[in-house]
Amino acid sequence: MSIAEPLLDSCAGATPCDCRHGHATNGCEDCKVRLFSVCAALESSELEELDRISQAKQVPARTTLFEQSALAGSVFNVTDGVVRLYKSLPDGRRQIVGFALPGDFLGLALQDRYGVTAEAVNAVAVCRFARSAFLTYVDGKPHLLRRLHEFAGHELSLAQDQMLLLGRRTAEEKIAAFLLNMQTRYARIGSVSVTVPLPMSRQDIADYLGLTIETVSRTLTRLAREKVVLIVPDGVRLLDLERLRLSGAS
Amino acid sequence: MSIAEPLLDSCAGATPCDCRHGHATNGCEDCKVRLFSVCAALESSELEELDRISQAKQVPARTTLFEQSALAGSVFNVTDGVVRLYKSLPDGRRQIVGFALPGDFLGLALQDRYGVTAEAVNAVAVCRFARSAFLTYVDGKPHLLRRLHEFAGHELSLAQDQMLLLGRRTAEEKIAAFLLNMQTRYARIGSVSVTVPLPMSRQDIADYLGLTIETVSRTLTRLAREKVVLIVPDGVRLLDLERLRLSGAS
DNA sequence: GCGCAGCATTGATCTGCATCAATGCGGCCG
DNA sequence: CGGCCGCATTGATGCAGATCAATGCTGCGC
Numbered sequence: 001m002s003i004a005e006p007l008l009d010s011c012a013g014a015t016p017c018d019c020r021h022g023h024a025t026n027g028c029e030d031c032k033v034r035l036f037s038v039c040a041a042l043e044s045s046e047l048e049e050l051d052r053i054s055q056a057k058q059v060p061a062r063t064t065l066f067e068q069s070a071l072a073g074s075v076f077n078v079t080d081g082v083v084r085l086y087k088s089l090p091d092g093r094r095q096i097v098g099f100a101l102p103g104d105f106l107g108l109a110l111q112d113r114y115g116v117t118a119e120a121v122n123a124v125a126v127c128r129f130a131r132s133a134f135l136t137y138v139d140g141k142p143h144l145l146r147r148l149h150e151f152a153g154h155e156l157s158l159a160q161d162q163m164l165l166l167g168r169r170t171a172e173e174k175i176a177a178f179l180l181n182m183q184t185r186y187a188r189i190g191s192v193s194v195t196v197p198l199p200m201s202r203q204d205i206a207d208y209l210g211l212t213i214e215t216v217s218r219t220l221t222r223l224a225r226e227k228v229v230l231i232v233p234d235g236v237r238l239l240d241l242e243r244l245r246l247s248g249a250s
Numbered sequence: 251m252s253i254a255e256p257l258l259d260s261c262a263g264a265t266p267c268d269c270r271h272g273h274a275t276n277g278c279e280d281c282k283v284r285l286f287s288v289c290a291a292l293e294s295s296e297l298e299e300l301d302r303i304s305q306a307k308q309v310p311a312r313t314t315l316f317e318q319s320a321l322a323g324s325v326f327n328v329t330d331g332v333v334r335l336y337k338s339l340p341d342g343r344r345q346i347v348g349f350a351l352p353g354d355f356l357g358l359a360l361q362d363r364y365g366v367t368a369e370a371v372n373a374v375a376v377c378r379f380a381r382s383a384f385l386t387y388v389d390g391k392p393h394l395l396r397r398l399h400e401f402a403g404h405e406l407s408l409a410q411d412q413m414l415l416l417g418r419r420t421a422e423e424k425i426a427a428f429l430l431n432m433q434t435r436y437a438r439i440g441s442v443s444v445t446v447p448l449p450m451s452r453q454d455i456a457d458y459l460g461l462t463i464e465t466v467s468r469t470l471t472r473l474a475r476e477k478v479v480l481i482v483p484d485g486v487r488l489l490d491l492e493r494l495r496l497s498g499a500s
Numbered sequence: 501g502c503g504c505a506g507c508a509t510t511g512a513t514c515t516g517c518a519t520c521a522a523t524g525c526g527g528c529c530g
Numbered sequence: 531c532g533g534c535c536g537c538a539t540t541g542a543t544g545c546a547g548a549t550c551a552a553t554g555c556t557g558c559g560c
Contacts, residue, residue, distance in 0.1 A: 139392070159409035163412055
């Protein structure tokens, strides 16, 4: 899955960039921007331009990138770490609507105001674009705008999958779907490890899945007891993918 | 709220069309298309063009407009009745992700395949556009594409509100939010009645809110007993808005 | 008017997950 | 090294909402 909000997901078929030669492909070390997704839509010259208007920034763990309903001044590209996006109720109940992983964008809906709050889960690196500069950049590139719109549609579809999960799935199904989803997303950005990193806290997972921290913990321990997963520091190793898919299948 | 999926919401500030004179505004009787939303983005000549490529169609209650993951051949504009949009699990559990009211669009994400199934709740009238014709129409109108993208962002935000509702709200809060939301949406399309129409079944409401039919029924009767609402045939009259907002506030 | 089909309501009971309450377990600071 | 502090785990108990089960209501075909 991916990030909800004005953010863009890594696209399904994209392969991580391995460029070491100029700007021929996306996300090389010379570039600040990191794209596993918008790839196909960008020419190398365009990427250079995008890079020129970007500004790399380090964000310490637990700091806020932007707040819900604040004026949307920036568009972000996450290059390292994990960002949580959430909405809250006045009494403090919180729903995390997505986790942004490296390669994901925030604020791409280009709305006037942010629809969610974005906080760094761990130490995060981002590329920041002034919204106005980004708008200028996008304007006059109809193919890009078109691509952006396609992405938005994809985001919407993912949000609807999450609605199905929140409204109709059991705790175990939620956890299974979450783990499989995180695995897919990390695989996409080049993590070949069998172990799925889970940098976010149990509370974050609970708030993402509409559960409590205790239920998340219990469900994970049960899956571990049944040898479906192995719990390791800051992550989970998936042992029985079949069994997980049985619960978590879309 | 509004429809999720590749559909567009009536925009917040739009007023219903009252045109009786050519195509100067949107949604007049001469036009087939009905727009309470995309209004501002369309010139009268453009509306005429849009109208020309559209085809009015009657859809009997309980029939399917399109199915999830089918090739997205058409874009629809609902002109009368209510359409439910949903995703299902293999075992039959269903999550309704939105109800499309008159003025709403379906398939506007312009993806290759539909992300949800769309079914007429009652007798529905739509305007159909061939996706290809719609794409041709949109291409070369960057301002329209831009507007479409803005709408998509708004849809996403609504989807995230629904996630918060599904994951973190109680049954009563869900019902209250739903009623207030339906009231707002009907008011927007010109229904001045204090009574909110609820053409969908209790099962539909349950599948929209992540509840069971019994809980929906019980919660409504309790609200009626407490004089917060009055249950009438095919709808509900909201008596104590303050009390409802107390529960259903965003 | 009768009977039936398809909802909606209502009641009794059950249960999955929440809540409440310890206890454990690193990591970090002094 | 010891004592917190912030999380995670684990256990006991509670309860909101699910499930099971009638019963009622309304419209429709005959």
